[in-house]
Amino acid sequence: MLMQNNYDYIIIGAGCAGLSLAYRLLNKSHTVCIIESSDDINKRNKLWSFWDTYETPFNHLIKKKWKNLLISNENESIKINCEDYNYQSISSLDFNNFILDKINTSSNIDILFSLEVKKIVKKNSDVVVITDKDEYFCSHVFDSRPNNKKTFMKQQFFGAYIKSKEDIFDDNLAAFMEFTTIKNKFHFNYILPFSKNMALIESTFFSCNEEKKLLNKEYINEYMRxxxxxxxxxxxxxxxxxxxMDIGINSLSEQFITKIGSFSGATRASTGYTFINIQRQVDHLIKIIPNIQKNKINTHFHKFILRKMDSIFLRIISRNPDYMKNALMDLFRTSSHKAQIRFLSDMPSIFDIMKIIFYLPKLKFLLYALGIREKNDK
Ligand SMILES: Cc1cc2nc3c(=O)[nH]c(=O)nc-3n(C[C@H](O)[C@H](O)[C@H](O)COP(=O)(O)OP(=O)(O)OC[C@H]3O[C@@H](n4cnc5c(N)ncnc54)[C@H](O)[C@@H]3O)c2cc1C
Structure with a gap:
């Protein structure tokens, strides 16, 4: 513990991004302070799932891996082969505790809880981070605070961890998207069976509105029945x-502040997947950190082509959700699962993108790309 008020770097927020960056800075020559507004970051446990497309230092924390995923509707079930890129989950509780333990015994990182950052200002060569209690000084800030701007769409979900008396789940098969019969809504169940008698069952909407119905225990009980x-x-x-879920979220900020995490644009607009993107983001930052002020960081995390495609996906989901559900079933029915997984994990090659475009409804996508709405879309 350093317990001073002058550091090389200040990280705002001890969420996935703040802690991932801090982990890479452990026992390095820089002094670091993490400032977190909450008094307990484990109050809200999350489960982060992702495909094994990128090497992270957190493999030992993986709770469960699946080699097959299911996408289905009332008529059909399609198995997505994940032999090459396993689908896997990490609990935020394990992740937080692992990194907090390392920080507590580190020689260069302090973490301060229950301190809310109010303002960041530049004073001569220092950056001053003003909190509701004290002021802290540094040469550069990494900021993971969310902003309150309205986003185009949100992934809203309610999940329940189920423990059954008998063995009822097939723990070799997770349901990535189990589309429900609810018309004119992009609603699906997401099911991660950890064992034959333990599973996470989530009811999920991709929606521009605040969804209230079906995001509760009653829905989960009805599903189980x-x-x-x-x-x-x-x-x-x-x-x-x-x-x-918004392609407009970007990392634009002052030269002495680098935005990190979900609200720097690391969340994939069309899927909500963020965990692996945060790992890629902080691995990149660590490489450029000595010259962080001089390096120009891309304002947009995602490539232009992915943002363009995501913008089309989101607009079709918002105007004709039933059409998009069918288009996704058509896409996954094709056998190019490796390309699809790399696409969903933000690491597609140009050939992967061409394959995805080839199997999507081209006329509809072209019309949306040109901003032309079709008759039966809202
Ligand atoms: C329930 C849930 C499940 C998810 N599942 C997946 C998944 O399966 N796969 C996947 O890839 N992604 C998933 N995500 C998305 C994504 O991984 C997370 O949102 C990710 O945790 C974002 O990390 P972050 O550090 O950017 O933001 P946060 O985790 O929100 O961290 C920001 C931190 O900043 C602190 N803070 C805010 N304001 C201030 C302030 N003024 N001063 C100081 N501190 C402040 C907050 O308290 C918070 O701790 C999930 C998200 C949720 C909510």
Whole structure:
């Protein structure tokens, strides 16, 4: 513990991005302070799932891996082969505790809780981070605070951790998107079976409106009744999430501030996946950190082509969700699963992108790309 008020770097926020960056800075020559407004970052546990497309230092924290995923609607189930890129999950509780332990025994990083950053100002060669209690000085700030701007769409979900008395789940198969029969809404169930009697069941919307219905325990109980009849189970805990889906979120800021995390644009607009993008972002920052002020960081995390495609996906989802559900079923019915996974994980090659475009409805996408709406779209 350094306990001073002058550091080389200040990281605002001890969420996934702040802690991921701090982990890379452990026991380096720079002094670092993390300032976090909450008194307990483990109050809201999250489960981060992602495909194994990028090497991270957190492999030992992986709770479960799946080699097959399912996408389905009322008529059809399609298996997505993830042999090459396993789908896997890390609990934020394990992640936070692992990194907090390292920070507590580190020689160069302090972490301060219950301090809310109010303002960041430049004073001569110093950057001053003004909190609700004290002021802290540094040469550069990494800022992971969310902003309150309205986003185009949000991924809204309610999840329940189910423990059943008998073995009822197939723990080799996770349901990536189980589209429900609800018309004119992009609604699906997401099911991660950790064992034969433990699973996370989530009800999820991609929506421009605040969704209230179906994001509750009653929906999960109804789902369990329909699927498993009178099999006994308990709900051990629940989680609620809201993830921004907007291609406009970017990392524009002052020269002495680098935005990181979800609200720097690391969240993929069309899917909400963020964890791996944050790992890529902080790995890049670590390489350029000695010259951070001189290096020009891309304002947009995602490539132009991905932003353009995501903007089309989001607009079709908002205006004709049923059409998009069918288009996704058509896409995954093709066998190019590796290309699809790399596309969803933000690491597609140009050939992967060409394959995706080839299997999507070209006329509809072209019309949306040109800003022309079709008759039956809202
Ligand atoms: C329930 C849930 C499940 C998710 N599942 C997945 C998934 O399966 N796969 C995936 O890839 N992504 C997933 N995500 C998305 C993504 O991984 C997370 O949102 C990610 O945690 C974002 O990290 P972050 O550090 O950018 O933001 P945050 O985790 O929000 O961290 C920001 C931190 O800043 C602090 N803060 C805010 N204001 C101030 C202030 N003024 N002063 C000081 N501190 C401040 C906050 O308290 C917070 O701790 C999920 C998100 C949620 C909510």
């Amino acid at each position: 329909e699927k498993y009849g009178d099999k006994a189970y308990i709900i051990e805990k629940t989680e609620f999430g809201s993830i921004p």
